[in-house]
Amino acid sequence: MSPRATATEPASGSVDRSALAGARRVVVKVGSSSLTSIKGGISEESLTALADALAAKRNSGTEIILVSSGAIAAGLAPLGLAKRPRDLATQQAAASVGQGLLMARYTQAFGAHGVTVSQVLLTAEDLMRRSQHTNALRAMDRLLNLGVVPVVNENDTVATHEIRFGDNDRLAALVAHLVRADALVLLSDVDSLYDGPPAQGAKRIPLVTGAHDLEGVSIGKTGKAGVGTGGMLTKVEAASMAAGSGIHALVTSTPNAAAALNGEDVGTWFTVNGARKPVRLLWLAHVASVQGRLILDEGAVRAVRHHRTSLLPAGISAVHGVFEAGDAVEIAGADGTIVARGLVNYSSEELPRMLGRSTRDLGEELGTGYDREVVHVDDLVLV
Template sequence: MTDEVDLTGGTGTRQRIAGAQRIVVKVGSSSLTGGDGDLDDLAIGRLVDALAGRWRGGAQVVLVSSGAIAAGLNPLALPKRPRDLATQQAAAAVGQGALVAAYTASFGRHGARVGQVLLTEMDVTRRSHYVNARRTLVRLLHLGVVPVVNENDSVATQEIRFGDNDRLAALVAHLVKADALVLLSDVDALYDGPPSRPGARRIPVVRGAADLADVVVRGSGSKVGTGGMTTKIEAARIATGAGIPALVTSAALAAEALGGEDVGTVFEAPAVRPRGRLLWLRHASTARGRLELDAGAVDAVVAHRRSLLPAGIVGVSGRFDEGDAVDLVAPDGLVVGRGLVNYGSSELPAMLGRSTHDLGDELGEQYRREVIHRDDLALL
């Protein structure tokens, strides 16, 4: 038996979620499969009933769904989620069709159409891909379609994968400028310790990092999924950083969560959203390299929010092209920012420590540019 504390907390956030006009919902593999590993049509039906209720009420719904690899296990006679990438890709290729077919049939009962959107990390970390993915998702929503999003497991490699769909869901919520993010699994809330432990208390609301100081969480124990409560907390942090409130609960309580009832754990977010471009740099971009700065450059960039010039750079590592994201590193090794670089890694070493005036005189006007403009730089 578990205890609960502060049950009235987060009422305003729950109302924001209940009234959200554009909502992203993520569901894990373990909530979609039965004991035999097959897709559970009843579980899928209950989830879709809850989502369709919001859709019929005029809300736009994006469903980020795990389950492709899980759905491919039994057809391939695999007893559990494979460890090697090639077999994971094969299971995803077999299972993705079955997963989307189940959603198509279930949403069809409510008169709703679904559209499959498969993403790799590059689709939300490279700016040109990011803009294209956003355009596709928003157009589907305007056409009244429910996008069903998943990582493209059949082609993703270890180097370019999200690792879990919780992070993907948070980035999709940021991508489409959602009003709320709901993360569903087989655990009904965040607790201050293992939920099975006697006396474990549900945490109904998280207002900031201090509320998590004494929380003990662990990874996934599922044979078909990869995400645990740790990944959900991180996803909620990404969402709330974008001004998007988040809620963590079980798939069985989806209708109650979407209706604003006191279930699960809500993560409060500020009502005013930060600039979207800088949020993308912080959370959705992957650094392709590192620029090592001297103390003066760190002060200019961090304290005075100035652009980064080549005179303040003492080292370059990694391989990157113009327009890629790179990390800015202080002399003590601390990463202080991330920005979009105006020069490739092959050009920069010869420019270090030099003024833009001298570079322009010697190499041409295009070299009078800053290495990273302050509008393309996010502090971390």
């Protein structure tokens, strides 16, 4: 791969990190590979060093939310498992054992600095349903006001394949929006994003201002420790999600945590390139598992894309897939181009007899409830 002009390093300090150094509230995510060994045990040295850095920042006046992987990995050794299990039930069992071990270590490490931590376990439903994400925000706001560092993880013990975030990088980006953070820091075992394999002389990419800065960059998918689920690809996706929605983001290694939080020139800085969005729409655009597809006529495509209107039955020409009311679906034109994603108000069994008809006619013939939109504009996001 040929080097890109934008990949060259600037002089130290030329990338402005003041938004992180002076942030009021920061979400920090750490991956399994940074906390645990390939055997599944927690690395006391790594966890303590991270807690030292975060506690120092917290005690200087910055509110910290820690999104921590490692529960499943921490539960492997106590259960006698040699590697991360593939089946959901065993993953849930390992998470149930490992989460308590992980929190005990965090409680001890932060407590040495006089900082209290709390456990916050979230599922995708906690962010996709308005009442639940309001409750989650209220709880975390109160914890932060009390000086606590919330330690957030996906609730692996009860989450199913269909409603998982997919990885904690995306969860961290969504949490950053939920709590209205000023910055997101994604930590792993790689110190920065490079324009190729670092071992082959690739150059560090210190700044990303938009998708154009990542053109031609080959991004790895797996971590070297073998205990996580993401890799650099999911970190770049999460950082881009945050930056595109009004939150600065930084990708760097866990040993660089203190330097990163102090605004030093480490890692790859993703500068804001878009406005803040509701957390439910971010979940819908980037995380939701799509269960089906609605095909629209040209008029409906224009209405959705250019006028941001709700989707009505009259504009739908075909339905694909099997889904229930409340599921996420893709919304496409006749040529297959995806226009949007949305939460559908009807099942795939109900919709076919409604296509091409007005809501007034449907309400009169089928009764109250069938005069609603297929996808309300508040539950629809352009892609």
